């Protein structure tokens with residue numbers, strides 16, 4: 001009798017360990033997030049480091065909210081947000097080049113991770129490459145990232161409201177959240 005109880009107890013511990021390890025597995029987003037913030041933490045220029053972390057985190061939050069309201073893949077949106085300005089902060093590159101270079105960095109990370117399908121990498125990288133072109137209309141994921149970027153900038157500095165197409169995008173994004 002004692003043997004049976006002991007055997008079942010061992011089996012329970014084994015199953016609990018299995019469940020615990022499964023729960024502790026990092027998702028693809030969590031791994032990408034750890035990678036990006038680890039790189040940001042190495043930026044020596046303090047204002048640039050703070051901007052990298054605060055703006056990326058804000059875009060991540062805004063894109064999550066908008067992705068849910070627009071029924072777009074939250075995971076792809078959040079990973080695009082993580083990398084969308086990556087080159088701006090890591091390479092301190094010219095603003096005119098930052099979207100294209102950030103998409104190349106994202107492509108390198110996503111390909112090397114071997115956890116993403118080709119079409120997922122293409123969707124994410126295209127959204128990053130296009131995110132500066134706020135006057136153009138692109139795929140739903142591109143539009144989501146552009147609007148989240150504008151909403152994030154507004155929330156970071158509400159005293160400086162956007163104008164023109166950015167203002168219209170902000171109004172439309174807020175309307176989406178309200179519905």
Ligand SMILES: [Fe+2]
Pocket residue numbers: 084085098099131132
């Ligand atoms: Fe940007």
